[in-house]
Amino acid sequence: MSVHAGQWHFLTNHARVLFAIARDPAARLRDIAEVCRITERTAQSIVTDLEQAGYMRREREGRRTRYILCLDGTLRHPAEADVPVRELLEVFTSHDSPG
Template identity: 45%
Template sequence: MPSPETGEQRAGPPETTAPSGGSWTFLSNHAHVLLCLADDPDQTLPAIARRVGITTRGVQLVLADLIAGGYVERTKVGRRNHYRVNPDGHLRHPMEAHHRVADLITALGASRSD
């Protein structure tokens, strides 16, 4: 279904059924984008958008937050971007602030699903 804001095609969530039948997830889009970049630092924004299930514009906004927060660095390589995840960044919520980004990546393991 096209997004009313951008007219982009919005990718749906993966074909899974939650036990409760709900549509919520345990992780935010920020965590999903971070895990995508940890899995493949050379992905394009549309590829990330498809995996996460948000628009390309949504990925841009999340990336801006992650870059501003020091969790991701972006380097231009020719016409493409390369992303480097900062594994030493601490998670933002007070309940998880004692954990680093590396802990999240290790615990959840980045895995390609393209």
């Protein structure tokens, strides 16, 4: 039995993928999956979910895809429906920038 079996986590894979994209909007799905420790297929599914929910959109840059986050939306759960996505991302990505 895995050491992690039965444990729970604060963040969902959807949140992890959103944070990974916020940190590197030009990341490949393979890189996003690796950072989030999920399969590439799961990463693709989550990116599609996030896009359909209006949290991001994709743009092609040559052969690559760039992700553009839509930061003015709010979180989906009724308890956090007034919290802008921008604020959540600032909390989890602010340590990434120098200063």
